[in-house]
Each structure stands twice: as structure tokens, then as C-alpha cells.
Amino acid sequence: xxxxxxxxxxxxxxxxxxxxxxxxxxxxxxxxxxxxxxxxxxxxxxxxxxxxxxxxxxxxxxxxxxxxxxxxxxxxxxxxxxxxxxxxxxxxxxxxxxxxxxxxxxxxxxxxxxxxxxxxxxxxxxxxxxxxxxxxxxxxxxxxxxxxxxxxxxxxxxxxxxxxxxxxxxxxxxxxxxxxxxxxxxxxxxxxxxxxxxxxxxxxxxxxxxxxxxxxxxxxxxxxxxxxxxxxxxxxxxxxxxxxxxxxxxxxxxxxxxxxxxxxxxxxxxxxxxxxxxxxxxxxxx
Ligand code: SAM
Numbered sequence: 637x638x639x640x641x642x643x644x645x646x647x648x649x650x651x652x653x654x655x656x657x658x659x660x661x662x663x664x665x666x667x668x669x670x671x672x673x674x675x676x677x678x679x680x681x682x683x684x685x686x687x688x689x690x691x692x693x694x695x696x697x698x699x700x701x702x703x704x705x706x707x708x709x710x711x712x713x714x715x716x717x718x719x720x721x722x723x724x725x726x727x728x729x730x731x732x733x734x735x736x737x738x739x740x741x742x743x744x745x746x747x748x749x750x751x752x753x754x755x756x757x758x759x760x761x762x763x764x765x766x767x768x769x770x771x772x773x774x775x776x777x778x779x780x781x782x783x784x785x786x787x788x789x790x791x792x793x794x795x796x797x798x799x800x801x802x803x804x805x806x807x808x809x810x811x812x813x814x815x816x817x818x819x820x821x822x823x824x825x826x827x828x829x830x831x832x833x834x835x836x837x838x839x840x841x842x843x844x845x846x847x848x849x850x851x852x853x854x855x856x857x858x859x860x861x862x863x864x865x866x867x868x869x870x871x872x873x874x875x876x877x878x879x880x881x882x883x884x885x886x887x888x889x890x891x892x893x894x895x896x897x898x899x900x901x902x903x904x905x906x907x908x909x910x911x912x913x914x915x916x917x918x919x920x921x922x
Contacts, residue, residue: 642673644688646865647833652688654678660755665747667801672755678863680756682723684748684796688863690723692758699759700899701859701907702871703729706790706823708889708904709878713789714738717817719776719805720827721794722748724760730792731766732894739769740788742780744801746773777804783817791818793826798839806839808846815850815876824874828856831914832866840870845921847874855880856918857907859898873908881908 643653660672660680672682679692690698703726707713714737718726722743730739741763743749749771752760763769772779776795791814796802804810805826814824828843830836840856848854851874861869873880886901910918 642675642683644683644686647835650833650865652863652865661751663747663751665745667745668796670745670747670751672751680758681863682748682751682756685800687797689796690725690752690756690759691863692756694862695723695725695759696896697859697898698861698869699725699729700896701857702726702792702794702825704889704894704896704899705857705871705873705880705904705907706792706825707733708885708901709875709880709883710789710821710823711735711885711888711892712821713823715788715819716740716790716792717742717780717783717788719780719791719793719795720744720802721792723752723756724749724763725758726792726794727766727769728759728762730790731762731769733892736768739766740772741769742772742774742776744773744775749773775801775804777807777810777813780810780813780817783813785816786819786822788817789819789822791822791824793824795827797827797829797836798843806843806846808850811846811850811874818876820876821878822876823878824851824872826872826874828870828872830864830866830869831911831917832868836865837917841917841921843872844918847872848921850874852876853879855908856910856914858910858914859903859907870914881905 681691
């Protein structure tokens with residue numbers, strides 16, 4: 637198979653390139669262009685509208701940090717809603733908790749799920765192996781709007797960037813509906829972009845301004861995601877009741893003996909210790 641170079645614009649003047657990759661599949665779904673590749677360095681990976689989503693080499697970082705941080709704050713979480721997450725990695729990590737009773741995954745594009753099941757079993761294999769996982773191929777914005785009050789204990793927004801189908805998942809209306817759909821112990825984790833390049837910093841500030849106006853506890857945590865623009869990536873942690881550090885149930889989480897390759901109890905604390913320039917940008921967000 638012919639080898640090509642994969643290049644992604646991180647900004648107008650900064651590009652990320654992976655040399656000598658094989659393109660495994662390409663198609664245009666009703667929502668986006670989906671391309672699967674294989675690379676010596678990153679294994680199998682896929683992009684949506686030309687942007688890196690998931691690769692075999694560093695997916696464990698993102699899926700550890702979106703899943704285990706909230707689960708180590710509220711070990712009693714039973715009802716989980718994943719918005720997006722078409723590769724299955726977030727559902728895979730959440731399904732490792734035997735106390736969880738329901739995992740609703742709302743992915744707008746069924747083709748992302750079906751292609752991930754074919755080319756990326758590393759992340760997608762759990763999707764049809766666990767009867768707690770229910771797939772809904774629809775817009776997460778509408779799904780949350782119609783969700784019953786206090787019907788979930790954890791909402792994980794594992795979405796694309798706020799462009800295209802993902803744009804609605806960064807709106808006040810969406811966060812309002814997440815707040816209503818969450819129980820009083822509820823936690824919202826959302827894809828919070830990055831503080832480094834202006835393109836993503838602008839979205840980080842916009843999202844934080846909306847969330848901190850809604851939730852009494854609205855924190856942000858960081859992790860190293862080498863294949864996302866700048867490698868410095870963030871999640872938002874919003875809750876009606878639990879603080880991610882003050883209410884960290886470290887002993888209870890460690891007693892579960894879950895093997896993780898990125899998340900651990902030290903990283904749990906450290907991830908919320910943000911650089912001054914990030915703290916300042918978030919403090920002034922409006
Ligand atoms: N980890 C990746 C990241 O941080 O960019 C994202 C994982 S996953 C591939 C993102 C998913 O969000 C995609 O499969 C996309 O189809 C889905 N998505 C985008 N907008 C959506 C919406 N409004 N409702 C539900 N799913 C959506």
C-alpha cells in the first residue's frame with residue numbers, strides 16, 4: 637500500500653505531520669470526513685475532517701483522564717451519559733467499574749462507531765460486549781435537552797472541537813441541560829480544549845465562562861496529549877456538590893485495584909495544579 641504523509645494544521649502557521657502512513661479507509665459521512673490510517677509510530681489512528689481524534693499510542697492518556705478522575709471523586713456513580721466518544725475508549729474505561737449500572741453513549745455519527753469497531757478494536761471492542769452500554773446515534777444536544785431531570789450521575793462530553801457537529805456541545809443551552817439532567821451528586825466532565833495556541837485558548841475561555849456561571853464547582857485539569865495541538869490539553873470538571881481535590885476518595889479508588897497507565901492518585905491531584913497563565917485566563921473568563 638502506498639505510503640503518504642499525514643499533515644494537520646494545528647494553527648494557520650503550525651502543522652503536525654506524521655510521515656510514511658498508510659491510509660486504510662476514507663469516507664464522507666452525513667456529518668464529517670472520516671479517515672483511518674496506520675503509522676509505525678502511532679499505530680492505527682483516525683481523523684475527522686482532517687483532525688486527529690484517536691491513535692493506538694496515546695489514547696490511554698485521554699481515556700484515563702476523562703474517566704478515572706470523576707470516578708475517584710464519586711465512587712457511587714451508577715448512571716453515565718457519554719456524549720460523542722464514537723471510538724469507544726471512554727465507554728471502555730467506564731465499563732471497568734462494576735458498580736456502574738447504565739452507560740448511555742450518544743454519538744451523532746454511526747459510521748465512526750462502525751469503522752472504529754472494524755479498524756480500532758483497542759478502543760471499540762467493549763461497545764458490543766457489555767450490556768450496560770446503550771448506543772444512541774443522534775445529536776447529543778437534543779438528547780440532553782430531552783433527558784429527564786436528575787437522570788444521570790456523570791456526563792462525559794467526549795466531543796470533537798466546537799466546529800461542525802461538535803459546535804452545539806459548547807453552548808450555554810447544552811450546559812444548562814447537562815446541569816438539569818445531572819443528579820445532585822452529578823459531575824460533568826467536558827472536553828475543554830487547550831490554553832496554548834490562540835485558536836483553542838479562545839474556546840477554552842468561552843466554555844469555562846459558561847460552565848462556571850452554572851455550576852457551583854467548576855475546575856479545570858490538564859494532561860499531556862502529544863497528538864493534540866501543543867500537547868497541552870484540558871478537561872473541565874463541574875459539579876453541584878463534589879470538589880475534585882477536597883472530595884478525592886483516593887483510598888476507595890485505590891482499593892479497586894484498577895490498572896491504569898497514565899492516571900494515578902498523584903496525577904489526580906497534580907492535574908488540577910495549573911500554570912499561572914492558565915489560571916489567569918480561566919479566572920478572567922467571561
Ligand atoms: N477524543 C477526541 C477528541 O478529544 O477530539 C474525540 C473523540 S470522538 C471521535 C468525538 C466524537 O464526537 C465524534 O465521533 C463525533 O462524531 C462526535 N460528535 C460531534 N458532535 C456531536 C454531537 N452534537 N452529538 C453527538 N456526538 C457528536
